[in-house]
């Protein structure tokens with residue numbers, strides 16, 4: 001009379017995870033390991049701000065065992081897409097969905113949430129939180145919890161994957177901080193307001209933005225003002241996202257006599273940024289090189 005029939009662990013191997021961005025997909029891949037297949041909706045290298053879902057994305061969602069989103073209005077287009085599937089489990093608060101921003105200490109919080117103003121609008125807070133590597137601790141905790149909820153039989157493996165990742169992250173964070181330490185307090189101008197989390201972690205100071213508003217090209221008057229502000233503040237580099245128009249950034253960089261530094265805001269948006277740790281390896285090394293070249 002011994003109960004021998006152990007409940008077979010659910011076949012997580014068959015579990016498909018869909019993440020809105022490549023950053024979240026990369027973190028899911030690390031935590032799920034070979035237990036999951038994961039794909040992103042916004043392709044690597046595309047501008048997540050200007051993204052519009054394509055017909056195939058609906059099918060992708062329907063097949064998802066778990067849906068992971070950035071939240072905070074960044075992937076505002078997802079709600080309409082999820083509604084089209086008619087699947088409760090994928091809707092906000094549904095058992096197969098995870099908002100990765102839960103628990104993140106947010107920056108640039110506003111009193112009011114303005115989500116759908118046609119483009120990711122930084123409505124309730126700045127949404128670029130994955131660019132602080134320390135926030136990956138919180139994001140991966142959420143991912144691990146969601147995966148374990150769906151496949152409790154694989155709990156140990158999922159938690160071990162996360163431990164392995166956290167230990168790598170810790171080593172690299174020390175290295176990144178050391179690399180950027182000489183540039184603490186350095187003033188920068190960025191094309192888009194992508195960097196508050198990154199800048200706070202590495203003690204950089206982004207003082208102004210080339211685009212006056214997401215997706216809006218700067219006017220000549222705005223550029224003139226930026227250049228004089230940049231001179232006054234002794235800005236030392238212009239940060240630029242690869243998919244944004246480059247003319248204005250190049251112009252400001254030339255006028256200030258500082259380097260134009262192309263950094264990746266997402267995994268896969270530049271060569272050499274194919275996973276989450278590589279994204280920081282690349283950005284930290286590229287920025288340090290650009291700033292170091294101008295050090296006395």
Ligand SMILES: [Zn+2]
Pocket residue numbers: 049120122127128192193194214
């Ligand atoms: Zn943004």
